[in-house]
Every structure is written in C-alpha cells, then in structure tokens.
Amino acid sequence: MPADHSALSLAQELIRCPSVTPEDRGALDVVAQALEAVGFAIERPVFSEPGYPDTPNLYARLGARGPCLVFAGHTDVVPAGEGAWRHGPFEAAVADGLLYGRGAADMKGGIACMLAATLAFVQRWGGAFPGSIAFLITGDEEGPAVNGTVKLLDWARARGERFDHCLLGEPTNPGRLGEMIKIGRRGSLTGKLTVLGRQGHVAYPHKAENPIPGLLRLASALVAEPLDGGTAHFDASNLEFTTIDVGNPATNVIPATARATFNVRFNDDWTAASLGAELHKRLEQAAGNAVRFTLDLQPSNAPAFLTQPDAFVDLVSRAIEAETGLTPTLSTTGGTSDARFIKDACPVIEFGLVGETMHQVDECVAVADLNRLTAIYERVLETYFYAGAELVSLDAGLDP
Numbered sequence: 001m002p003a004d005h006s007a008l009s010l011a012q013e014l015i016r017c018p019s020v021t022p023e024d025r026g027a028l029d030v031v032a033q034a035l036e037a038v039g040f041a042i043e044r045p046v047f048s049e050p051g052y053p054d055t056p057n058l059y060a061r062l063g064a065r066g067p068c069l070v071f072a073g074h075t076d077v078v079p080a081g082e083g084a085w086r087h088g089p090f091e092a093a094v095a096d097g098l099l100y101g102r103g104a105a106d107m108k109g110g111i112a113c114m115l116a117a118t119l120a121f122v123q124r125w126g127g128a129f130p131g132s133i134a135f136l137i138t139g140d141e142e143g144p145a146v147n148g149t150v151k152l153l154d155w156a157r158a159r160g161e162r163f164d165h166c167l168l169g170e171p172t173n174p175g176r177l178g179e180m181i182k183i184g185r186r187g188s189l190t191g192k193l194t195v196l197g198r199q200g201h202v203a204y205p206h207k208a209e210n211p212i213p214g215l216l217r218l219a220s221a222l223v224a225e226p227l228d229g230g231t232a233h234f235d236a237s238n239l240e241f242t243t244i245d246v247g248n249p250a251t252n253v254i255p256a257t258a259r260a261t262f263n264v265r266f267n268d269d270w271t272a273a274s275l276g277a278e279l280h281k282r283l284e285q286a287a288g289n290a291v292r293f294t295l296d297l298q299p300s301n302a303p304a305f306l307t308q309p310d311a312f313v314d315l316v317s318r319a320i321e322a323e324t325g326l327t328p329t330l331s332t333t334g335g336t337s338d339a340r341f342i343k344d345a346c347p348v349i350e351f352g353l354v355g356e357t358m359h360q361v362d363e364c365v366a367v368a369d370l371n372r373l374t375a376i377y378e379r380v381l382e383t384y385f386y387a388g389a390e391l392v393s394l395d396a397g398l399d400p
Helices: 007-015 027-036 108-128 149-158 211-223 272-287 311-324 367-385
Strands: 041-043 046-049 052-062 068-074 098-100 132-138 165-168 180-182 187-196 238-245 257-266 292-297 329-331 348-350 364-366
Touching: 007 027, 007 098, 007 108, 007 367, 027 041, 027 052, 027 108, 027 132, 046 149, 052 149, 068 108, 068 367, 098 367, 108 132, 108 367, 132 149, 165 367, 180 311, 180 348, 187 211, 187 272, 211 238, 211 257, 211 272, 211 292, 257 272, 272 292, 311 348, 311 367, 364 367
Parallel strands: 068 132, 068 165, 165 348, 180 329
Antiparallel strands: 041 052, 046 052, 052 132, 098 364, 187 257, 187 292, 238 257
C-alpha cells in the first residue's frame, strides 16, 4: 500500500493493476490492504455463473452499529483501446497536473478518493465513531454485471448486513468537479425487430415479398410519436436504432428477412413490461395484415429509478458546495451503473470525478480534483456521523 495514503498514490497503485474486465490483476488487493490497515474486516467472495467468467469482489466493513454509510464502485476497466496513448495506459503517469491511465476517471480515481478520505477519517476519529462504514467493490461493472454487485448485495443480505445510504463514485461531472450528482438513472431496454418476407429475383417481384419496405414502415412507427414528455426528474424517453441489417450481398435478389436493433432509454413513466407492451402496440397497428414481423425484447436488469432528494442528498450537495463553490445539479442522465442494483438495498446517489475522458485514449483526471474529491468525501463522512459530537441520523434510525 502506498506509504502516504494520498488519493494520488492510491490511484496510481490501482491504475498500475491492468484489471481489464474480468481480470483483477491485484486491484482488489490494493483496496483490501488500505482498509485492513485501519481495522476494516475484509471479505473477498468470488461469484460464478455458467457461461460467464468467475468474478472476484470485495466487501469491507468497520463498525457494527448503524447508521452504515456505504462507498461503492468497481476496479475493472475497459480495454486500453486502439490509438497511441501519450503515456502508457497502465503507467499511471503524472504530467502537467494530470494523472493519466485507464480507469483514472472511471473509476479507480474515485475509489482512491474514497479510500484516502476514509483513512483520514478513521485516523482522526478512531474505530469508535458512532456508526459503520462499508465498501462494496466489484470487478464486474464494465463486463456483463452478472457476478458482481448484484450478487455481492445478495451475499451481504444473506449475512444480515444492513445499509442506510450509499455513495457510488462513478464519474458524474461533465466538465468541472462539483457540477452534478446523479440521483437516479434511466432504464434500458433493447429490442430486436425482424420483418419476414420471401426471397426472390428482383425482376419478378410478384413472386417475392420484400421485407425492407415493411421494416422501414415499422421502424418509422416506433419513432413517429414521442414515448412521453419527460417527468419531474427525467428527460423524455428516447428510442434509438443502432443497426439495420439485411445480410444480402447480391444486387439482384430480394432478401427473405430484414432486421433492426434498437435501444430505449426510458424514464420512470415506464417499466420494462409496460414499455414492451407499448412497442408491441405500435408495431401491430403499423403492420396491420400487410407486414409479418417478430419482436424480441431482451431481458433487462436496468429499470428506471430515482432516489428522492432528501437529507442525505442535501448533505452531499452541501459538502460539494463547501469544497468547490458549486451547487451541483441533481441529474438522472447518462447510461446505467451498479446503482440500479444498490437501490434495492438502500438509497443511493452517485458523485465522482469528471468523466470527460472516460473510456477514451489518454483517459486522465486532474490531480487537484483527486484532492478536492477526497476532501468532499471526508466532509461527507464527518457530517454524516457527527454534528458537533452528535450523530446525524438522517432519519435512518439506529440499530438497537
């Protein structure tokens, strides 16, 4: 473990572990060693599922009473990608005030800040602070998300673990640290639309049935009218076609089938089931008796969810404002995250580093932001557990 326990040093140690999902390559060891040094109990469950790689996870806890504040995140990263990095993707080089490396923003930098803040807090208050701190860290967020947080939560629940609030360290800020907290996420639903025709020669169209005009007709019907107008905390749901495929290399053959794939990012007006019913309705009305089609809606583990703005959201907002001078926007934009699983265990919000370079070549974060985020997390811990010498209960209640 880095001797100075700074966020920068911890982030460098994490980045130097080439933990491209589903590999760990020592990343969870860095987390475990840092937390063990201040008295956390560490568990390292590995979960399995046929057809998916085994995935190591980490659960750490200090304290046995409530309230319990959970830090959550992932140490796996996406591949380095194509293109030349100005510094090696796993070197963790610092240049011109920036820390470079795969995972610097998403989200080894955030985990390093959580660790640095927790170490400083525990070293100040000792292990007798009024409550508990836990860490839920997975190696399966950038992958299929089958053997990661969702199973880690089930594992913790079976052991009787109780959580009151969770702060997930995803890179939530578009351009400046302090701009945005995520208080929810849109749902995600993928559909595969197939229109059935009959193959034939283009010179004899009456002996064939071209599926392409039917596909265009149905695709148009899906996007002709907005799905909704948005809700109080969510933008309007949107459906985007991601591929259209006929698979026909010949110019003189009418194909037998035409396919399209689409994804819907939906708000809290919908569930996956109700949205699926609406999509089927639109297709059936457009198809009538003229177009034969099938719609395969893929299983979704990404519902829309919202953490209602409350005392905890306000606490984190005030900590951000105190350290950055910015009042963060409460947002539900962006893709999915493991918050979709954590929401079933306790209220969860997301706040981390600037995500402008995540998943890109030359992913990087400002060293100054690492220090500021650490200060924000430490302020959250101080306020969550203490107001003067009194516990901030946040309406969570205390374990007896």
